[in-house]
Each structure stands twice: as C-alpha cells, then as structure tokens.
Amino acid sequence: MAREERERALTLRIGIDTGGTFTDLVVAEGDRVRAAVKSLTTHGDLPSGTLNALGKASIDGEDVERVVHGTTVALNAILTRRGAQVGLVTTMGYRDLLDMGRAWRPWEDALIDPRWRRPHELRPIIERHRRRTVPERVRADGGTVVALDEAHLLAEVAGLVGDGCESVAICFLHSYKHPGNEERAAALVRERFPQLSVSTSADIAPYPREYNRFCTCVLNAYAQPLMDTYTSELENRLQGSGYAAPLMFMTNDGGLVAPEQATARPVTTLNSGPVGGVMGAEMYSRRLQIPNLVGFDMGGTSTDVAVIADGRASIKRELELEHDLIAGIPVLEIYSIGAGGGSIASLDAAGGLNVGPESAGSDPGPACYGRGGTSATVTDAFLLLGMLDPEVELGGEIPPDVDAAERVYAALGDQLGATPVDLAIAVTEVAIHNMAEAVRQLTVYRGADPREFALLAYGAAGPLVATQVARSLRMPRVIIPALAGVFSAFGLLGARVFEEEVTPVMAAATEELAAELFARLRQSGARLGEAPGREDAHLEFRIDAMYAGQRSELEALVNPSHPQPLAHLRAVFDEAHRRQFGYTLAADIYVSTLRTRAVESAAREVLPPELETRDEGKPKGERDIVIGGERHQDVPVYDWAALAPGQRLVGPLVVEAPSYTAVIGDGDVAEVNSVGDLVVDLREA
C-alpha cells in the first residue's frame, strides 16, 4: 500500500449502535460517511452481531482510528433484573429508601390507586435483608453526629459476601459534599474483600439528594459485573478480529469514555444509543445552521423527542428507567412516550380509543408481521392507510401481511361500527397528537414557540409521520436526514472525549462566594488542562444552580475569568432559566455544584456522502394514501436512491429509502440537498 493511501486510511471512524432488533453501523472517513449498514442484533452473544456488521461494511481493521459504541447492556441488565448479586451498606436509620422511592405514584395510571406498588417492591434490585446499616452520620456542614463504626461495617459486608453478594454499594448521607466516610469504608472493604465490586455514591453521582444518588449507585453496583464481562469480551473479540483501534463508549451526557471507565461506571452508558441520535441532531443543527431543532425518533415501542435550542441539546438531571428507578446524573434530555409502531390501539369499556402504551413489541409484533399478532397496532394502521408500501418488506426483513392488518382493524372496528380504514385514521390521528404533545412538553410549555423550531425526523418510522406531527404543531420545516434509518450510529461519530471534575457547593451566591467559586473553577481547569494528552483540549465551566427557594438544579456555562463574577453568574443563569422555563426571577442564585470539563477539541463534524449529480428521479410508482385524515389517490412514490441533488418535489408524495419511508403532505415542498437530506417546507396550515 502506498504511504499516501495508508495515511488517508487511518482516518476511519466507526459508530456502532446495538439496539434491540438491529445493530447499526456507520463508517466515516474524515468528515464523510463511507458506509452504513444494518445487521441483526445477536442476543446472547452481542459481540458477534458487532463483528457481523463490521464484516458487512467490509472494513479493514488496520484502517480504523476509533470505534464509538452505544450499548444497552447495562440498561437491559437492570430492566430485566439480570444484574449481579448486590448488597447495600448505608447510614443508620435509612435502610429502606429503595422501597420508599420518592413516595409519589405515577401520574398516568396510578394516581389514586390504593393497590399500586412501587417497581422496587415488586421486583427488588436489593431485597431488604441485603440492605445493611452501619453506625455513621455527618451533618450538612460535615460535623460528625455518629462516627463510622469500622468493625461493624466489615462485619456487615462479611455477612453480605457470605450471602453470595459479588457487588456492594456504599451510600452515606451528605457524602457528595463530605465523602470521607464513604471513601474510608470503600478502602476498608476493598482491602478485606478484594474480589468484591465496590461502588460509592459520591463517586458515581457526586450530587445532592440522597435518594437519587443512592439509587444511581445501587444501579451501578448492580450492572457493574455484567458490564465488566461485556467490555472485556468485546475488546478482545475486536482485537482478535484485527480491530485494534481504541474502543470508546457513548455516555448519557454526550461524551465518550474508555472501556475501563464504562466498566467502572456502567450507569453513565444507560442511554448511550438514543443519545447518539441527539448528538446527530446537534451536528445537523450546526451544519444546516438551524439553531432550534426538535429531534424526533419514532421506533417500535416509543417515540423519543429531544430539543436542540441555540445549537445545544437540553440537559436533564436524571434518567428514569422505571418509576423512581433513576440514574441521578446529568443526561442529554430525551422525552419518551409510549407511542411507537408497535403500540396497541384499544377500546375501553366506555368506548374511549387509546393508543399505547402497551406494545406488541417485535414478537409477535404488529398483526401485519404475520407472526400471529392479534392486536391492532399503529404500524398496521400505517399499512392500511397506504403510508407503508404493501409490497415492500418491513424493516427490509418482513413481508407485510395486509390481510392480517385488515382483519384486526375490522374486528376492532366492528365494536364501533367503523370501517377498518376509518378506524385506522382515528388511531393514526390520536397517535400523531400524542407525539405532538411530547414535542410540546419540551417547547410550548417551557415558553418556546415550536414555530421557531424545525423537526428532524429519524428512526424507522419518524419520517412516516414527521410532516403530520409538524403540521399539528405549526412547525414550518421538517428535515429528514439522509441516514435517518441509522441516525443514532451516525450521531455517535459526533461525540467527543471529555473528563469532568465536580465540586459541591450548596450556598447562595454573594459577591465574595462568586469570586471564590470562579477561582476554584480556574484551578480545576488548570489541573485538568495540564493532564497528559490534553494539549488540544478546551475547557468548559458549568455551574449547577437554582433560584433560592427552588428545588431543582439547572446548569449554566460560565466564564470563570469574567471580571464581575456575581453579575456574570446571574446573567448566564437567568439566560439558562429563561431558555428552560421561559422566565427569570429576581431571587438569589443558590449554587449546588461546580463542574469543570476538559473536552477533546478535534472537530467531529461528519456528513453523509455527496450525492452524484444526475437526472431528476422519476416516481417509481404510485398508490392511494391517507394523510392527515384525507384520502389522496395515485400519490407518486419516489426511490430515494434515484433523487438528484437540488431536486424539488411537491407533496403529496412518498419517498422510500432502504431503511425508512417518508410521507410528504399535500402542498408541502421537499428539496433534496447535496447529501440527500430532504428539507421539507410545510404548506401554511
């Protein structure tokens, strides 16, 4: 190989998103995507599916610079309760927080239900007999109420080990600010029980709120041994197959970490797949210069919505897996509703029509999968309305069984005296309004006007409904990215490595305090910036704060070299608050934590491949289709692969790509850009 070629080849980067059904893989060479493939996920032996996908993309391992991975291993371990045998050691008096949760019942289905029980009571991560307390207690100011009883601690842990525990969570009150007792306890336990996996709450989630921190630490301890097995096996298998490039894992907050860190802190990877999609949306926001963007990912069981405002994804302080089973650490915000293709339409006893949250899943799946599913799902409705092609395999794999879809809709329609198609219209409209509501959650109700946002639709089903969802929100523009079908894997390529230092504060900002905090941020920045290999890193300084009297933190980026610390702090926090909630207050600013982040500064912009100039694509066929409740005849159907850059199409029409189908509404104008994204301007509603 010529020297010149080798240098070029070393720039290959790979994003791999292992989902429930498919393993998606996108390869970029420099700033261009070179290949994108979908391969079936191999449950029970996940690394094989990854290697299959790599094989399908025909990549030579020697050309690879970095592999970025989004995984659901830790998430699935928790959701299926297949994690480790784990014990909890906690402050005396607080044995039962896991069963108490945050006390409240879920709004949707159990608001006044006296029979409701908390998920952790029904399916415990740690049963009460493995939750042990030790004499230990500090005050909020760090003063000792009860000294740590070390002998007692070791006796309790010995009991847990004797009971079969392989992992232990150590969780003490106020430890995020005063971690001494936790650290001492962990050191003692590690020394005495070197084989034991040990997680401490202040290390895993260094933030106030005992329940959130303890729960996060417990989930970490629960997933840790399994994650350990997975990361080392994946690394070995990749290396054994010639992929020696560094493997990085996507984290919930959009960063990348090495396998050792993912192994030690699996809770940071719980949402790593969906976060890939949000990173992709951020890249699109920058590239298309659309600062306000709603990421819209409709999948099989749910629809995920994320908001990019002023070019940045919004941040949430916790990730909820089940009611009150949470990871209380900063995550890129993704709002999920139980309305996906597999969502089941049902009639209640009073004749009300409901769509989801129950889902037919992928097995048996919607009736039209022909696998014996007898529930009327959203995908079946799409098929009956012509939104999906009755002749084209679903997901490229499953030939649709239109008769089965018709049968289930006829059966349900009989109860209402409605035709299958009329019922399918009602189901689709209810589903679309549910999804629009999810978008409103993150925009209208925070004081942001969705008319100032574009909708970026991805996932297998996002492009099917995008123009209809946007229309009901009066959003003027829809973007359907060229790689909509593998968008999360694409987005993984936009992530950067960072390291973060977290310092707790918990005080109202005064001139004096603000100056001191800024000095601490500068010191922390110097420490992080001086670490080896950080020559190109750039530093980001964040404060987590709230108005005095509020009880939930919001982050704001600050410049710690600003000459007027308090005024600057107020200005940036007011702005962050306005963006998140739509208003500001005159109250003091109460600072909860400082975070300094060193971010790898190499640009990570990736584009889909340039389309070749060619004649404008002609429709490959036509079919009748119902859009927004209106019946349209002989709607043209285009093959995405035949579209030319700059081609302009006026709806109603359908575009079929290998891994998604886009429906463009009546009068909407879609333009194909140079890389094959569809930029759709909606007709005035």
Add this chain to the structure above:
Amino acid sequence: MLFPQPTDLTIDEPLEPVDAACPECGNEAVFKYRLVDYRGWLRVTKCRACLNVLDRVRIEPPAQGGA
C-alpha cells in the same frame, strides 16, 4: 349567618317520609331530603331502595361566612 354547635352528639340528615310508592320499583322507602350532586345542593324526593329520584329542586347554598 352563624350557627351554634349542635347539642346532639351525632347528626342525621332529616328524612321527611313521603306517602307514595316508588314508580320504578314499588318500594315505599320514599323520602324527601337534601343531598349534593355534581352541581350542588338539591332537595330530592327519592327512593332509598332503587335510588330513583321522583322529584328534585335545586337549592342555592345558604349564604354563609358572613355574606
């Protein structure tokens, strides 16, 4: 309008017997009394057996709290 504390230790809603059988079920447990429905106070003539309401008159809530 202000009221003294009642002298009876327990309080019953006064039931005024009505000399009629319920046209729905024939039962003679028909009474006139006050109750609250979803719109407020009613004086009803009602069958206690089948809950059939023979007659209803809406009553404005008495002026209370000093009005």
Add this chain to the structure above:
Amino acid sequence: MSVRQEKESSTSALSAQEVESRYGIDLTVAEVLRHALRYISLQMQLKINAAALSPLLSEMNDFGIGLLGPRDEARDLDFDAIAMSTGAPAHFVINQYYARMAIEHWGAERFEPGDVVIYNDPYRGGSHVNDVGAVMPIFHEGRLMGFAASITHWLDIGGPVPTGFGPGLQRDVYAEGIRLSPRLLYKRGELVRETVELFTEQTRIADISSNDLQVVKAALQVGADMVGHYVDRYGPDAYLSAVEYTLDYSERAVRRALLEIPDGTYHAEDHLDNDSEGDPMLLRCTVRKFGSEIEIDFSGSAREDWNGYACQWSDTVSAAHLGLQAILLESVPPNAGAYRPVHVVAPAGSCFHALPPMSTNSGHLFFLVKSTTLVKMAISQADPKLAVGENYDDICILSFAGIDTRLKHPIPFVYIRFPLGPFGGSALGDGCCYMPIEEGNAVETSIEFEEEAQPLLFLEREFVTDTAGAGMHRGGPATRVVIAPLVDSESTYQLEQCRFPTKGAFGGGGGSMASILLHKGSLARWSGLEELAEPEVVAGFADPDDGAPIDPDDARAVFRISKLAGVHFKAGDVIALQVAGAGGYGDPRERDPEAVRRDVRNEIVSPAEAERLYGADLG
C-alpha cells in the same frame, strides 16, 4: 324512552355513527380532543411545578388545576369541570363547587379577557382557607368558551399559627387567616396591586406569594392558550361538542364500573382519635348502590366541634368521589361527567358539614381522609375483588418553627413535614409500604436539602418490624421517622390511628397503632450509640404517672390528644413519630409460605409473629 332506559343507554359505548349523530363530530375529532383536554390540564400543572417557589406547589403537588366548560344549556354545560390535572387528587372535585360558586358570585357576565378572579373562602364550596382558588375566562372571538381554574395550597395564609394548621388553637373561622370573597387578581391582564398586597402584607410568605400568584396566572394562561389553539384548529362548535362527548365518556366509564358492584346497602364505621376535648368522634358512612346509581350518606356521624374538628361539605363530597374512584379497578379521567352518578348526603352541623363560624382548617385534612376511607371500607364489603385493607389513614403533619441560630445572622424558619406511610393489602397483593394518601401525591423531599435549610436532623426513616396488618396479602409496615431539632422549636402535629388500629379486609388483620414519642435531650445519646432517654408519650396512650407508653388495654392508660398546635420542643430533643401499619387482606393462614419466609428474612415480620399469625413453620 323511560328514565331507566335513558340511564342504561348512558352506560353503553357509542358507535362511530352514534358519536357523529349525537355530537355532530366524527370519532377522530372527539377522541383527539378528549385526549387533548387531559394533556392541557397536565401542562398547566407542569407550569406550576416548574415555576412556583413554594415547595408545597413545586414538589408536594398540593394543588389542582384544569379547565371548566362554558354555560350552554343545549349541551348541558354549566361551567362544569371538564379536565383536571394530576396534582393532588384532593383538589380534583372541589373546583366543580369552588370555582363554579366563585363564577356565580362574581357574575359570569362581568368577566373580561385577561381577568383573573381569586378567592379563598372555604364556606363558598371550598376546602380550607389555605386553598386559594383562581379562575380565568377563556374567550374566543368574544365568545366565552369556559374557564381555566386552579386551587393552590398557600404555605401560610396569615392568622395566629404559622402554616395555618392550628388544631386546638383556632377556635373558629375568624382565627384562621385572611379570607377573601371573589375579587380581581388581574384586570384585563394587569396585576391588581392591592389584591397582591393582601398576601404580601398579611401572610408570612411575602416573596413566595408575589411570585406564586403570578405563576398561577401563567399556568391558567397556558390552559386558555391551548384551548384557543384547539378552538382555532377545529372550530368552537366542534370544541364544545368534544367537551360534551368527554363528560359523557367519563360518566359512561363510572356507570359501567358501578354496574359491576353488587347492588346493596353497605355500612362502615370508624372513629377519629379525638375531638377538642379528647373524646373519640364517631364517623359513619352508608353506601347505597343500585344499578349505575350510588348514594353516599354520612348520617350518624359526630357533630362538628370547635378548634378545627369539622370540614366543609364540599370537602366531604370531594372525598366521597375519591373513595369511589380509588376503590374502582380502572381509573376514570376526573371531570364533572364522572361525578354525575354520585349523590352525597352530608348532614349539616355534623363534622362532615361545618356551619359557620366553625374552623375547618385542620379538619380539612383528617376528615377528608376519613371520609375517603369510610367509602372504601363500605364498598370493600361488596366484593372481595374490590376490597382493600385500611391505609395509615392520615395526612399527618409535624411542623417546626423557630430561629435558625446556625447562621451568622439568625433568621426565622418554618418547616412542615407530611410523614407518609403504608397501604392495605388487596386481592392483587400486599399493600404498598410507603406512599402518600390518595388525596395527595407528594414527591418526598430530600433530607440533605432539608438539613441544609433547617436546623433539624432527620435521624431515621425506616420500616418497623411487626407493624403490618396480617393477611393472605398483608398491609404495608409502619414507618418510623426520628427528628431532632437543633434549636428550641414550636411545633404542630396532627396524626391519626393513635387510639384505634387500622382495619383489615375479608379476614385480614389490623396494623399497628401510630404514636409520637419524645426522648428528651437524647441527641447526645443518639450520637454515642447509647440507649435514648425513657420516652414520654406526646400522642397516644400514656401512663398518667410518668407519661411513659402503656398498653392501651391497661385500666390506667390515658389518651393524649393526637392533634395539637403550639407545642414546644427543646434543642437536642429526639422526637419519634410512627404512623400506623396498614390492614391486611384475607386469611393470614392462606398466605403463600414463601412470602412469609421472605417477610421473616427481611425482618418485616419476626419469627415469633410469623408463627403466631401465619402458623409458619420456619424450622
């Protein structure tokens, strides 16, 4: 059509054609708008959660907010509640009376766009003076389409007792705080200063009030705007038709559920621990159920008593609805349609129907919960599959107020805690071990935050062994909360079941009783891991000689009132509040032996009690 037939038709689901012919809109529009109304009220709630400064609004969800329809005789609408948020269920029903009576009082024709009318007189269909009501009219092209309405619990409303809960100290309604007949908070979008000043000058929470009054308006505005959005999209007539459809839908859902309950008359009896003299108050409820109609009658209950031992009729009616909604197996979207099948008898002058000038501020909490419990208890007898054991049965309060001397410049603090507890067993399984009573849905606040903000130490919050009512499905265990003030404090407490244990259902046993114990000056002993000082009973049964806990069956036992304001604790005292254990369901001997072993392993049940109650052979 006879009356009876008409009732039956209102229990059957409608066909698509019937929807079209009855309401003039197709099924799609009807269903999209039915779901939309629920979403709008939820969004109004989130606005309050996000923006309010009072923790009772931001975290404790102690409010209700939603939409009312217009007055339209042809559509059978009379400002009825058409959608309510998921905040505190206690506030679901009340707007059907509170808001409608305020609109009536103010005069429906007087409202102008941008007005907000505010009120808090509990004797006008309300709950208690702390619950501030507000309505904003929704106009579309000059036509009144309904109202956005809210009820929000104000952390303090003036009067002699911080937080307002003054059992034993507030003899009558005049001692409760400011009491407003309906008046303008906003006039055509402009804040009315002198109304705000009522709150900033007469309550202890000026800053919170001036912010949160504006938050209430902003949340009402969300509702008005979103209704406007849908009226624009579908037209005013389609919107109103959908409102009518939505109310009828909820009515059908409740009537269908009522048909499932066996016809009959069901009685329940309970007691409140004490009246203002310390004597138990008898509480009675009779539920008459026939077809899809139900009458809930509180006749035979104790008379009202001074010092907070009474509640408003509107509160009782709310509670009766909640009891019914809770006991039904399927949840029904709360709106006026769901309330149509229910009649409530609340005899005037009883503790369930206060007459002025009785104080209802404390009684609001305990009678609301008790009346809900009575309805559940009565209907539990109708069918084992509906039955639930009694829960911990109170919105308990433990508050502390004083001066925070930890700071360089000491400042006053007011802290109120609502200890939570367990629920009873049911046909479905064991009771939940820890959650709010049905009337509320608070998020537990963080101890770490509370200890930053208040000079208090929260030393324990843990389940207590052998407190759960036994049963095939047992009740949840009691939770004990231990708190030590670091400065001298004045407290209010309200707690129930200190005198009577909770009851099981269908052969299930009762749970343990509640109590408050004081270990004087014991914080130092706690720190040294020593035995605490001998406890003194604050609420519950005491030995008259030394105040020590005593067996309630002991002839010498005296009962110490479980609701009192103006109580003083010293810095370093240790106060242990334990709520009641919840009642079990079904014969304990039929409990799955594996479940008994699990309870023993987890120290919810001791080996000795496992043998005694469950006949478990653990050998």
